[in-house]
Amino acid sequence: DAKTTQPPSMDCAEGRAANLPCNHSTISGNEYVYWYRQIHSQGPQYIIHGLKNNETNEMASLIITEDRKSSTLILPHATLRDTAVYYCIVGDINDYKLSFGAGTTVTVRA
């Protein structure tokens, strides 16, 4: 029972911004949006999370729509090392668990 929908794959040119969409139309008021990524053969890495406001850190920006039914992760200047599977996850603040779906495989090309 996936709570999020992501495209299975996308390509991005090195040095350009990568915009990764995620739909979460059934998100509830207590649920945050989290983004993780998994580089091949490594454990997942936390990127960013948000509730309703847009967020930015040293890795990425997270844009959440006003109705919170969708969000976009922005990698401002993609590099080859950003090639990974990116997971958009909706998590309840009162829960201990995160459910990882299939994610989006992002390939950054030179």
Next chain:
Amino acid sequence: SQTIHQWPATLVQPVGSPLSLECTVEGTSNPNLYWYRQAAGRGLQLLFYSVGIGQISSEVPQNLSASRPQDRQFILSSKKLLLSDSGFYLCAWSILGQLQETQYFGPGTRLLVL
């Protein structure tokens, strides 16, 4: 700073043999601890999580068990491995009591059951 260790990094075991994978966390106290499995080409499946010593919650019925003998130690075990137990096993921790559930993952153990 906090670090999470898993060992071994790679393991090849025959069907029917026992299994013990260990995970330890340094630099934090009372963490939430998690075991995930990722089969080849698949997403992550949460197997177990623990909010304290001796407290284990199982997410899916399976051939595996987990134990937490110490605050920062989490062990994944099996008495008899099946072929379907092959996969990439990941341990993760998060800060107990924090509402925002950011999890930090270890390097993983790649298990091949033959």
